[in-house]
Amino acid sequence: MRDRVEQIYDDVVGRNPAQPEFHQAVREVLDSLTVVLDRHPEYTARKTVERICEPERQLIFRVPWQDDRGEVHINRGFRVEFSSALGPYKGGLRFHPSVNLGVVKFLGFEQIFKNALTGMPIGGGKGGADFDPKGRSDAEVMRFCQSFMTELYRHLGEHTDVPAGDVGVGGREIGFLFGQYKRITNRFEAGVLTGKGLSYGGAQVRTEATGYGAAYFAAEMLRARGSSLDGRTVSVSGSGNVAVYAVEKVQQLGGRVLTVSDSGGYVVDERGIDLEVLKQVKEVERARISEYAERVPSARYVAGGCVWDVPCEVAIPSASQNELPEEAATTLVRNGCRVVVEGANMPTTPGALRVLREAGVGFGPGKAANAGGVATSALEMQQNASRDRWTFEHTEARVEEIMRAIHERCQATSEEYGRPGDLVLGANVAGFLRVAEAVHAHGLV
Numbered sequence: 001m002r003d004r005v006e007q008i009y010d011d012v013v014g015r016n017p018a019q020p021e022f023h024q025a026v027r028e029v030l031d032s033l034t035v036v037l038d039r040h041p042e043y044t045a046r047k048t049v050e051r052i053c054e055p056e057r058q059l060i061f062r063v064p065w066q067d068d069r070g071e072v073h074i075n076r077g078f079r080v081e082f083s084s085a086l087g088p089y090k091g092g093l094r095f096h097p098s099v100n101l102g103v104v105k106f107l108g109f110e111q112i113f114k115n116a117l118t119g120m121p122i123g124g125g126k127g128g129a130d131f132d133p134k135g136r137s138d139a140e141v142m143r144f145c146q147s148f149m150t151e152l153y154r155h156l157g158e159h160t161d162v163p164a165g166d167v168g169v170g171g172r173e174i175g176f177l178f179g180q181y182k183r184i185t186n187r188f189e190a191g192v193l194t195g196k197g198l199s200y201g202g203a204q205v206r207t208e209a210t211g212y213g214a215a216y217f218a219a220e221m222l223r224a225r226g227s228s229l230d231g232r233t234v235s236v237s238g239s240g241n242v243a244v245y246a247v248e249k250v251q252q253l254g255g256r257v258l259t260v261s262d263s264g265g266y267v268v269d270e271r272g273i274d275l276e277v278l279k280q281v282k283e284v285e286r287a288r289i290s291e292y293a294e295r296v297p298s299a300r301y302v303a304g305g306c307v308w309d310v311p312c313e314v315a316i317p318s319a320s321q322n323e324l325p326e327e328a329a330t331t332l333v334r335n336g337c338r339v340v341v342e343g344a345n346m347p348t349t350p351g352a353l354r355v356l357r358e359a360g361v362g363f364g365p366g367k368a369a370n371a372g373g374v375a376t377s378a379l380e381m382q383q384n385a386s387r388d389r390w391t392f393e394h395t396e397a398r399v400e401e402i403m404r405a406i407h408e409r410c411q412a413t414s415e416e417y418g419r420p421g422d423l424v425l426g427a428n429v430a431g432f433l434r435v436a437e438a439v440h441a442h443g444l445v
């Protein structure tokens, strides 16, 4: 089946030129699927893999808006509705200047399998815009969100497509997007977006869920190795939504988090990151991470440095794709890192993954390890549908249980397919099998 897989990959590259991130995401999944196609010839006959690699719908649209000085800007918006095999398209929106169709497709493709792993009834999609919210006023961000939604709303619906946040899209942006959707449609359709504020249909723990989930996943991986987070040194990259709450939960579980970062550099604090200062700097003031080091005497800021140079036992990359390259993996291994857990989507390059595998470092792929966010979004949809509200404690217990189940499913699948402990294979195969079954059930659509 290797030849068949190579042929599918070549076709994907040929049909989607100049989309390197999408190719990378597809390559990783296809590499895991050879063993599945060997066992299930029907997937080859029915072109199941080829169908899953082709998005159901790809939307690109103009987003015009005016800044505070009256200057007109034109951005480009995207929504890739990748797969509705398991439920409405579900996945976040990213506002960042690097966003293009290939980036959105890589994220949407990953989302299909991630969402399948949660066991919840959600399909896969992703969207965003090449808009840079950095340095923009609240009023500018609001005008941008309103213009973005003025086009996107016609494609959304609680049973159709349900976006949420991602890089550059948090509670503030979701509020503006929801307000505009409500205004245009004249419907209070709470389930059309997740990550909403608690006052208008948001779920407890959604803000914390991705980071908490990654920490729970790390704890499960360590438990499978007869260890725990208690007393472990941990490096986290990024300082956004995922990073902040990964730090919080790791600390609650007894780990000492040494680092956080942003695109300008990293902070190392051997006494353990001060969460209160971190939240003040990043969530309240939206300032650079260098500010943290200005305020905490035990911290040092390294401008332009690589966060993975800091020795740690557990690494949780939580910033962006391909932020952990091969050289960084080599450094982590040399410094005794035992487990890498992806809080971000595809932060580890293929070369880095090879180095970690060869060194026997435990590796938790993003589509499993960061699924806590989207799983909680599904819990938000569930509460919206039944007009219910759950407590923080109840919701958090559900998230922990879901993360344990995902780890267990990935582990069991890796064993069933002859590569025990290979959670990349386990996640890809378990996610694929669930989607493939539904794809068949629906006939040729």
Ligand SMILES: NC(=O)C1=CN([C@@H]2O[C@H](COP(=O)(O)OP(=O)(O)OC[C@H]3O[C@@H](n4cnc5c(N)ncnc54)[C@H](O)[C@@H]3O)[C@@H](O)[C@H]2O)C=CC1
Pocket (backbone or CB within 6 Å): 165, 166, 167, 168, 169, 210, 237, 238, 239, 240, 241, 242, 243, 261, 262, 263, 264, 318, 319, 320, 321, 323, 343, 344, 345, 346, 370, 371, 373, 374
């Ligand atoms: N927010 C969510 O619920 C989920 C997010 N993710 C993924 O987690 C990652 C982070 O997302 P969020 O925390 O939501 O975004 P965010 O916008 O809250 O934060 C992103 C952070 O990464 C930093 N960053 C960006 N590029 C960097 C670089 N090259 N080096 C170091 N830091 C850099 C930014 O300064 C910022 O602090 C992304 O890969 C995203 O797709 C995955 C699952 C769910």
Ligand SMILES: O=C(O)CCC(=O)C(=O)O
Pocket (backbone or CB within 6 Å): 090, 091, 092, 093, 111, 114, 162, 163, 164, 165, 166, 194, 345, 370, 371, 373, 374, 375, 377
């Ligand atoms: O909560 C969601 O719907 C999406 C989260 C997301 O974008 C992701 O898992 O990468």
